[in-house]
Structure formats: structure tokens, C-alpha cells
Amino acid sequence: MERGETVYVTLKIPELSYDAGRDQAQTWADLIAIDLEHLAYDIIGLTQFMRGLKDGGPTASGHLTPTVLVSPPANCTSVEEVIYNAWQVRQILSTGVHGIYYPQARDAESVRAYVTTTRYTFQTIGRDLGLSEGLRGHGGENQASEIWGISPTEYLMKADPWPLNPEGELLLGLKIEDRQGIANADAIASTPGLAFVAVGVADLSMSLGYQSFPGWPYPPDLLNGRLAAKSACEKAGIAYFTGWPDSSLPHDEQLKHLFEEGSDKMLLAQNREFAEAGRSWSKGKEGKCDYE
């Protein structure tokens, strides 16, 4: 992201175990997003997965592991929900993951609460921007710092949201996926500490009253929701995390649509071929995907 390159994300993790971690250590993806919203909340499995990921590393890029983000099972619908479930974020971060991808953000206050649950109490950057004191304390840094390959003290300094903290190594994002969240999209996306926002169109459609997902092409209210989230990200200067809604198209056509609409910071990749086609395009027009 600092270099202006696209980050390719996979959501497809077979299971949370040490062996699965070793298998994923050389993944084609830059970022692995693990969804504990829709899997069993399995902290033991996640711990073993992260250990396997490290033992199977480093990546060809020289990082100890790919970036790993986790969606907690709690939603971000109210300050209370986030604060009472802060223990989930603390436990998840203690396994050595690199960030959080919070489901169902509804308003900026809840998102500010979310950011504080990821931060150590002594961190001050952004406190003058309306962020409360951090809610992490000592105790989990040993395990996490082992995965990161740094000292526990270094971990305390670096486990803070980027780019709010330029030295930070945590990537914080969220999903807007109901009509309340869409109504507050601008305020949500501009919350200090966030690096990306996605829109969960399936849940959004349910919130808009659709008993079954309408599919692509979206009806106007759903399309407007997607555009509102995307526009909020652009205004806030953060990444809009998305895939192309019509996944039946060939990869290069999906990539063409995405790059043309300006979604080039963080992309959901269905598989290795998708990511490779995108990376090849980004290398320049001499690449194999020439859309000009």
C-alpha cells in the first residue's frame, strides 16, 4: 500500500490448524482474511494456524508471514457491542495476526470504539482526533511478537494502526453491510485508524428487505449502497476493498472494470490466476493484460 501497489486478498482458508498454516505460508495472496464471523470462534485453531504460517515461512517477499486479518464474530453495530466484545479483538491480536476486519459497522462512534480496542493504552497518536484511550494492555505481546519475529517491546510499539501511526503494523478495516451503515458511510470511513472499508452486499440486500440476494446487475438501491461506500473511501483517502460483483466474467474483464472504477488498492482475488493477472497488469502496459 505504501508503494501504491494493489494488495490481493484471499478468503479461502480450508481450516484453522498448524498444517493448514504451513500450507498457506507460501500462498499466492498478499493477505489472508480469516472469517470468524462465519466459522467457529476457534482461538486455539487460529493460534496453531499462525504458528504453522510462521514455521512455513518466510514468504518469497521476505516477510515472516503473509498479512493475516481476522473478522471477529461480534458486529460493530454499537459502542456497547464493540466494548463488551473487546476481549475477542485482544485474543485475536494475541495470536500474532496483523489486523482486524470488523463486520457490520453502523456508525462512527462504534468504529472509534473498535479502533481503541486494538491499541495499547499508552499510544497517543489520534487521541486529539476523537479516539479514546486504547484498551489493550500487557500480557499478549510475547506470543504475538514471536510470530512477528521481533521483541515484545518492539511489538508494543508497532502493534498500532497504520497509517494513523506511520510506524504502525496493524491494518484495520471493516464492512458496511446494512442500511444504517450506508447512511453513515462517510463518517465511518473517515474514522482515524482505518485503512480500508468494504461493503457486504449480501447482508446489505437483506437489510434493504430482499429475502434472497438479487445478484448482478444489482437493483438501484443496492448499487447505490456500493457506490456510497466506495465514494466514502475515496473521500477519506483509504482503500476500498472489493471484488468485481460479476464473478462470472473472465478475470481480465473483472480487473478491467475494477481498475477503471479506481478500485486498485485492495482486491478480493478468487484464485492465484486472478492475482497474477492483476499484478501483471500493474507492471505496465507491456503486461499481458492491456486494457488501453
Place this chain on the structure above:
Amino acid sequence: MPRINKSIELMELGEPAYVTMVMNELTYDSGREWAKTWADIIWIDFEYNIYDLVGLSKFMRGLKEGGPTASGHATPTVVVSPPSHCRNPEEVYNNGWMIRSLLMTGIHGFIYPQAQESEAVKAYVATTRYASQTIGRDQGLPEGYRGHGGEKMAAEIWRISPQDYVDRADPWPLNPDGELLLGLKIEDQQGLANADAIASTPGINLAIAGMGDMAMSLGYQKIPSWPFPPDMVNAWNTVQSACDKAGIPLHTGWPEPSITEGQQHKTDEEVMKFLIEENSAKIIRVSEELTAIGRKLTGREMPV
């Protein structure tokens, strides 16, 4: 469309459904073993056992792969008690993730511990429902709290399509096509004071009077031995009356807390006659032997 939830099908037939609790470890193999259980409803209690979602997922898969039941259902009905309580809307909403995670494993309902007031129970019902469901919203139920994402795993256990799951994973009989059985426990003085409002909350179709916790709430350091003192009997009768008014079943066993000493030493047949004919019990937790007698008594035709 055939019923997914065996206990709901039995209740629609006017037959009692029989409950047993799973006390062993939750694994794929134990699921396979339980697939042919003599009971109609399996109750898994995470209030007092390790909250093991991974184990429950495996258990449900084993249950399905060891099935179907002789009655033709993919699995017996499985209800779970979450570890959180139902004391106020905040507790229920903030632990809503537990309900979502539990439902994704393909279970068929809940027995929520310690319901204290009807607003908390309405919140509970909302956490089990998809946001797009509308039945009962005009009766004070908040918008549903479930969204897309977990239906695939649950639909596999139910042996239906993900879209069918989204349509049918809704509380019965509030939604006549619903397949979720939502129950709760009234087990303290606060719940007792609100028993009528709790039991009549739309979406609820089962109540349990938790006599152990009730005793503690009434000030007993030790659970009184049967026959119960008058305040315990009153508590039971209050819950029974609330269920009767709301037209929902009260989970019962033997000896039923309200009976007097003279009624204790009945034959097995008399016990089941008392529960089924005099008390009109619909959800019954007794031994396998008494269950067989009960089924014979009502001329049960559905195979187990």
C-alpha cells in the same frame, strides 16, 4: 414440504416430544453415535459446559452423516443453551454473536438461560432471525440480527439449499413455515415476576422452570429436596400458568416439582399418564424407558 425440525412436526401432530441431554464430549464420532438416539430432542448445555463451537460443528456433521433418523429427518432436533444469560437486552445483543455462531452449526433452536424480562426475550428472538424477516415486527419484535454468510454450513446439515435455509430458519409457530424452536428458562425471582410477559413474547415456544437456580434466587443455599417447600411450588405453578396463558409448552420431567408427596409413588404408566393426560405436557424429559411408555400411551406412529 417435509419438516426439518422433528420436534415441531411432533407438536403439529399433537404428540409430545422427548428430550435428552448430551453430556459427553462433542466430536464427529459422538455425533454419529447420537444420530440414532431414542430421544426426539437433543439438548446441549453450553451454560455449564465448555463453549466448544468447533466440537459442536463436528458433532452436527456426525449427527447428519449418521442419519437420517427412522422418522426420516436429517437429524434429531438439537437445541443449545448459550453461555450468556437473557437478563437484559444489552446482554443479549452484545452476545448476539454466540447465537449467530451456534445457528451456523445447523442446530434447530435454543434454551436461553435466565430470562428476566420480556424486552430481553424480544432481543433474543431478534438475534435468531434474518434481517429480512417481517412476521411479528408489528408485535414489538426488533429487526432480525442475522445476515448472510453462515447459511451454507447450516443448510448442509438441514439438507436443504442455502436460500431455503434463509427462508425457513425462523421461529415456529410465529412463522408457520419456521423451523427454529426458541425456548428459555425462567429461573429466578425477577423472571418469575415477569413470567406472563416473558412466556407470551412472540417467537417463544418453550419454557423451562429452572428449579435449581430458582431455589438459589429464593434464598436457599442448598436446593431443597423434594417435596418442595411452598415458595418453590408456587414458583413452578407461576411458570406453568404463564405457559398456559401463552399457549406454549412447559418442559417437564419427573417428579414434577408441583406434585404432592402422595402422588410420588406411581407406576411408570401412571407417571406418564399424569404428565401427558392430566398435565398436557408437550416437551418431556424422562428416561428412555418412560419415554417408550409415553409414546405407547399416545399411540405414536412416527418412528423414532
